[in-house]
Amino acid sequence: MIEYRNLRVALLGAGSVGSQTARLLLEHADELASRVGAKLELAGIAVRNTSAKRDVELPAELYTTDAEALITSSDIVIELMGGIEPAKSYIIQALTSGADVITANKALLAEHGDELFEIADQVGAQLYYEASVAAAIPILRPLRESLAGDRINRVMGIVNGSTNYILDRMDRFGDSAEDAAAVALELGFLEADPTLDVEGYDAAQKVTILASLAFHTSVPVASVHREGIASVTLEQVRAAREAGYVIKLLAIAERLADPDTGVESISARVYPALISRQHPLATVHEGKNAVFVEAEAAGSLMFYGAGAGGVETASAVLGDLVSAARRHVAGGPGVAQKAHASLPIVPVGSIETRYQFTLEVADEPGVLATVATVLASHRVSVETVIQTASTDTEASGTATLVIGTHTAREASLSATVTELANLGVVTAVKSVLRIEGI
Amino acid sequence: MIEYRNLRVALLGAGSVGSQTARLLLEHADELASRVGAKLELAGIAVRNTSAKRDVELPAELYTTDAEALITSSDIVIELMGGIEPAKSYIIQALTSGADVITANKALLAEHGDELFEIADQVGAQLYYEASVAAAIPILRPLRESLAGDRINRVMGIVNGSTNYILDRMDRFGDSAEDAAAVALELGFLEADPTLDVEGYDAAQKVTILASLAFHTSVPVASVHREGIASVTLEQVRAAREAGYVIKLLAIAERLADPDTGVESISARVYPALISRQHPLATVHEGKNAVFVEAEAAGSLMFYGAGAGGVETASAVLGDLVSAARRHVAGGPGVAQKAHASLPIVPVGSIETRYQFTLEVADEPGVLATVATVLASHRVSVETVIQTASTDTEASGTATLVIGTHTAREASLSATVTELANLGVVTAVKSVLRIEGI
Structure with a gap:
C-alpha cells in the first residue's frame, strides 16, 4: 500500500x-x-x-x-x-x-x-x-477551491476569539468591558498585551488574507480600515440587545460595483457593528470564530468552529x-496563488453601510425637524427613530434620539454625524455604530 | 496568461x-x-x-x-x-x-x-x-482535504431541506405536519412524491457518502438505519419546545470504539431526534442545510448554507x-478515493444514545417505582422525570410521565420501551425520541 x-x-x-x-x-x-x-x-x-x-x-x-x-x-x-x-x-x-x-x-x-x-x-x-x-475552521480551501467557480461578493467574519469572548460576556452576562477583559485574560483568551486583539490588528491581518483570496487581488494590510472594540461600552451592548441586535467585531471583505459604470472595487475593513440576533453570526459565542460568505450562485454560507488553540x-x-x-x-505543481483580478481597494468612505446613532438632544419642539433636515441634506434616509425623554436627572430637559438609517455611503453617514454633533440642540452624541448583515 | x-x-x-x-x-x-x-x-x-x-x-x-x-x-x-x-x-x-x-x-x-x-x-x-x-455547502472537500490530517469522530447533519422546512414550520409556526407539508409542496420545497424526503431515503444516501469519506470505509446505503419524519407529531414538537429542544431529522455518521478492546467500528443512521436549542444545528431554519463535524483535534465545526436549488x-x-x-x-493524478480503513459497520442497536419517552400511566401510587424498576433492570439510568396529572378528560385517572435517560445502548433503550409498553400500569407510550448533540 x-x-x-x-x-x-x-x-x-x-x-x-x-x-x-x-x-x-x-x-x-x-x-x-x-x-x-x-x-x-x-x-x-x-x-x-x-x-x-x-x-x-x-x-x-x-x-x-x-x-x-x-x-x-x-x-x-x-x-x-x-x-x-x-x-x-x-x-x-x-x-x-x-x-x-x-x-x-x-x-x-x-x-x-x-x-x-x-x-x-x-x-x-x-x-x-x-x-x-480561524485556526481549525476550513475556510481558505473552500474559498480557494470549492467556490472557485463562483463569484464571492462578501466575506464577513468573527475571526478574533479574544474580542468575541469579551463582547459575548458583556452581552450575555452584563459584564463591563473591564471585567470581561479580566476574565478573558484569566482564562487565556487574551494575551498579556491585548493590543493586537482589542485594537483589531489581528482581525485586520486575517481580513487581508481572506480578501486577497476571495477577490484574487493583493490587499495590503495598510489598506484595511480598522477600528477595535476599546470604545464599545456596556451601555451600547445593552441598548443593542434591547433593539434586537448584538455587537460583534466584524472583519469584512466586500466587492463593490459602481452603479453607473459597473466598475468593480473592493473594501476590507474591521469594526465593531450591530448585527441582528437572527443572523447566524449572532449565535457565535465565547472564543469561537465563524466566517459568513455570500457568493453569487451559492448564496449565503457559514463556516463555524474553534478560532484558536494549539x-x-x-x-x-x-x-x-x-x-x-x-x-x-x-506530482504536479498544484494551484498557484495569483492576484489576477487586481481590483482597486477603496477607502472606507466609499462603502455603503447603515448607521445607528444615539443623540442626547434638548427636549423642545422642533428638534426632530432640525435633525431630520440635516439627515436629508446628506441624502441619508431614516428607517427608525425612537425618542425617549431622559430619565437621567443630570440630563433633565433632554431627550434621547436613537436613529437607524437606511443604507447610505459611509462618507455621507460620517459627515451627517459630524454636522449633528455641532448642532446647538444636540447636547451629546452618545453612540455611533454601523449595522451589518442585513 | x-x-x-x-x-x-x-x-x-x-x-x-x-x-x-x-x-x-x-x-x-x-x-x-x-x-x-x-x-x-x-x-x-x-x-x-x-x-x-x-x-x-x-x-x-x-x-x-x-x-x-x-x-x-x-x-x-x-x-x-x-x-x-x-x-x-x-x-x-x-x-x-x-x-x-x-x-x-x-x-x-x-x-x-x-x-x-x-x-x-x-x-x-x-x-x-x-x-x-448539501448542494452549495463545501463539505466533502473539507472532510477529504482540510481534515485529512485529523481523525473525524462524528458527522451530524441536517442534509434534507424539505423535511427541515416541514419540521421548522411545525416548531416555529405551530403548523400541523399536514399543513407544513402542504406549504412545503406549494413553495417547491417538497417533490410531488415526497417519499424520498419524508421517509429519510434522501438523507440516507447522503449519510452514506459522508460516512464513506469521513471514515475511509465503504458504507453501503443498505447499512444505514433509517427512520423518516412521518411519525413526528405536532404534540411532540410542542413538547420538545417546552423542554428546550427542537426536533430535527439528523443524518449521523459516527466512529465507535469498544471500551475494552479499543476496536473501532462505525454507525450510519438517519432519524428524527431532539437536540438542545443551544446547539448550533437548532438554528438551521427553513430549507437550509448544515453539517456539524466533530474531529479529534479540530473540535466542533459547522458548515451551513443552502442545501438545494439549481x-x-x-x-x-x-x-x-x-x-x-x-x-x-x-497535471498529476489527484487524490484517489480509497476505503483504506474498512471499519466494520454496526447495527443501530450497538450505538449509544439517549431516549426521551412519554408514557401515559395509571395515576396511582407505586407506578413510578414500577417504571423505575424496569429501567434499572435494563441498566438504563434516568436523568429527568416529569410527572403531570392528565388534563385530558378522556384519560382521567391517568398521569403523564416524561422520562429523559442518560446515555445507554440503543438496544437496551429499545428493550426498555418495549417492556414498559407491556406493563399493566402503562396505558400508552405517547412518544419515543432520541436526544442527540450533547
Missing part, C-alpha cells in the same frame, strides 16, 4: 501549535501514511533552546537549533514560530530549496504574502496556510501537510 | 442544476479562464429532447441527443441527469475514455460509488461530487469543474 519513499517533514517552532502538531504527527503516523501513500517522517524540530520545558513531551533527539540544516534536508517545512524574522528567511530558504511550506503565520502573510507566493510560484513549490485564519490549529496544519504530501506522491 | 489549450466540457442534462451550470459557465467564461489558466469551452449539452422548453435560455446549437459522441470528445464530463441509468453508463464511458467526471448524483454514488471510484482509480481519472451532498448546486459543480480543469493544466 505504501509504495513511495518516506517524506521528511521539518517543524520550525515548538510552541503550543508546534508541539501539538508534532504529537499528532507521531501518534497518527500509520493513519496519515495510509491517507498519503507515503510515510511522513518528522525529521526534526528547530527551536532556540533544546532543553526548554514544553507542554507536550516529545523525543529529545528531535530538537535541534540548526534550523537551516533541517530545512535543506526536508521535503516539507512547517513554520510555526510566528513573527516576521527569522520565519520569513526560513520560508524563503525552504521554498528555494524545493520544499513545500506550511505556515500559520498570519502577520507574515499579511505583510509579505505577495513576495512569498511569488517565490513559491517561480520555483514551483506550494505555500499552504489554512491555519493562519491542538485545533494543529488540525489545520496537518490538513495542509496531507495535501502537500499527496502532491509530492502524485 | 492563458497558455493552455481549450478544455472541452460536456454537460449531461439540462434540468434546473444543468441549465444554471451552463449559464454560469458561459457568463463567467473569462473569469473562469483566468482562474484555471485555460479556456473552458462548453462543448455541448446532452438532452433527450433538444426542443424542450427550459428555465434558462441557452444557444440552441449546444443541445444534442448524442451523449456518447459528446462524452468521447470532451476533457471533462458533468453528469447532472440524475437517476441510475443511463447516468452510470455515461460516467463509466467518460472515465474510461480518460475524462474527469463531475456529478451531483447522490443516488448513484450511494448505490454504486465504490465501483465508480475503482474505475476512476484504475484509469487515473478523477470523480468529483461536492454537489451531491443555481446553488451549480456553484458546487463549478467549483469541482475548476478543480478538475486546474488538474488538467497542472
Whole structure:
C-alpha cells in the first residue's frame, strides 16, 4: 500500500501549535501514511533552546537549533514560530530549496504574502496556510477551491476569539468591558498585551488574507480600515440587545460595483457593528470564530468552529501537510496563488453601510425637524427613530434620539454625524455604530 | 496568461442544476479562464429532447441527443441527469475514455460509488461530487482535504431541506405536519412524491457518502438505519419546545470504539431526534442545510448554507469543474478515493444514545417505582422525570410521565420501551425520541 519513499517533514517552532502538531504527527503516523501513500517522517524540530520545558513531551533527539540544516534536508517545512524574522528567511530558504511550506503565520502573510507566493510560484513549490485564519475552521480551501467557480461578493467574519469572548460576556452576562477583559485574560483568551486583539490588528491581518483570496487581488494590510472594540461600552451592548441586535467585531471583505459604470472595487475593513440576533453570526459565542460568505450562485454560507488553540490549529496544519504530501506522491505543481483580478481597494468612505446613532438632544419642539433636515441634506434616509425623554436627572430637559438609517455611503453617514454633533440642540452624541448583515 | 489549450466540457442534462451550470459557465467564461489558466469551452449539452422548453435560455446549437459522441470528445464530463441509468453508463464511458467526471448524483454514488471510484482509480481519472451532498455547502472537500490530517469522530447533519422546512414550520409556526407539508409542496420545497424526503431515503444516501469519506470505509446505503419524519407529531414538537429542544431529522455518521478492546467500528443512521436549542444545528431554519463535524483535534465545526436549488448546486459543480480543469493544466493524478480503513459497520442497536419517552400511566401510587424498576433492570439510568396529572378528560385517572435517560445502548433503550409498553400500569407510550448533540 505504501509504495513511495518516506517524506521528511521539518517543524520550525515548538510552541503550543508546534508541539501539538508534532504529537499528532507521531501518534497518527500509520493513519496519515495510509491517507498519503507515503510515510511522513518528522525529521526534526528547530527551536532556540533544546532543553526548554514544553507542554507536550516529545523525543529529545528531535530538537535541534540548526534550523537551516533541517530545512535543506526536508521535503516539507512547517513554520510555526510566528513573527516576521527569522520565519520569513526560513520560508524563503525552504521554498528555494524545493520544499513545500506550511505556515500559520498570519502577520507574515499579511505583510509579505505577495513576495512569498511569488517565490513559491517561480520555483514551483506550494505555500499552504489554512491555519493562519480561524485556526481549525476550513475556510481558505473552500474559498480557494470549492467556490472557485463562483463569484464571492462578501466575506464577513468573527475571526478574533479574544474580542468575541469579551463582547459575548458583556452581552450575555452584563459584564463591563473591564471585567470581561479580566476574565478573558484569566482564562487565556487574551494575551498579556491585548493590543493586537482589542485594537483589531489581528482581525485586520486575517481580513487581508481572506480578501486577497476571495477577490484574487493583493490587499495590503495598510489598506484595511480598522477600528477595535476599546470604545464599545456596556451601555451600547445593552441598548443593542434591547433593539434586537448584538455587537460583534466584524472583519469584512466586500466587492463593490459602481452603479453607473459597473466598475468593480473592493473594501476590507474591521469594526465593531450591530448585527441582528437572527443572523447566524449572532449565535457565535465565547472564543469561537465563524466566517459568513455570500457568493453569487451559492448564496449565503457559514463556516463555524474553534478560532484558536494549539491542538485545533494543529488540525489545520496537518490538513495542509496531507495535501502537500499527496502532491509530492502524485506530482504536479498544484494551484498557484495569483492576484489576477487586481481590483482597486477603496477607502472606507466609499462603502455603503447603515448607521445607528444615539443623540442626547434638548427636549423642545422642533428638534426632530432640525435633525431630520440635516439627515436629508446628506441624502441619508431614516428607517427608525425612537425618542425617549431622559430619565437621567443630570440630563433633565433632554431627550434621547436613537436613529437607524437606511443604507447610505459611509462618507455621507460620517459627515451627517459630524454636522449633528455641532448642532446647538444636540447636547451629546452618545453612540455611533454601523449595522451589518442585513 | 492563458497558455493552455481549450478544455472541452460536456454537460449531461439540462434540468434546473444543468441549465444554471451552463449559464454560469458561459457568463463567467473569462473569469473562469483566468482562474484555471485555460479556456473552458462548453462543448455541448446532452438532452433527450433538444426542443424542450427550459428555465434558462441557452444557444440552441449546444443541445444534442448524442451523449456518447459528446462524452468521447470532451476533457471533462458533468453528469447532472440524475437517476441510475443511463447516468452510470455515461460516467463509466467518460472515465474510461480518460475524462474527469463531475456529478451531483447522490443516488448513484450511494448505490454504486465504490465501483465508480475503482474505475476512476484504475484509469487515473478523477470523480468529483461536492454537489451531491448539501448542494452549495463545501463539505466533502473539507472532510477529504482540510481534515485529512485529523481523525473525524462524528458527522451530524441536517442534509434534507424539505423535511427541515416541514419540521421548522411545525416548531416555529405551530403548523400541523399536514399543513407544513402542504406549504412545503406549494413553495417547491417538497417533490410531488415526497417519499424520498419524508421517509429519510434522501438523507440516507447522503449519510452514506459522508460516512464513506469521513471514515475511509465503504458504507453501503443498505447499512444505514433509517427512520423518516412521518411519525413526528405536532404534540411532540410542542413538547420538545417546552423542554428546550427542537426536533430535527439528523443524518449521523459516527466512529465507535469498544471500551475494552479499543476496536473501532462505525454507525450510519438517519432519524428524527431532539437536540438542545443551544446547539448550533437548532438554528438551521427553513430549507437550509448544515453539517456539524466533530474531529479529534479540530473540535466542533459547522458548515451551513443552502442545501438545494439549481443555481446553488451549480456553484458546487463549478467549483469541482475548476478543480478538475486546474488538474488538467497542472497535471498529476489527484487524490484517489480509497476505503483504506474498512471499519466494520454496526447495527443501530450497538450505538449509544439517549431516549426521551412519554408514557401515559395509571395515576396511582407505586407506578413510578414500577417504571423505575424496569429501567434499572435494563441498566438504563434516568436523568429527568416529569410527572403531570392528565388534563385530558378522556384519560382521567391517568398521569403523564416524561422520562429523559442518560446515555445507554440503543438496544437496551429499545428493550426498555418495549417492556414498559407491556406493563399493566402503562396505558400508552405517547412518544419515543432520541436526544442527540450533547
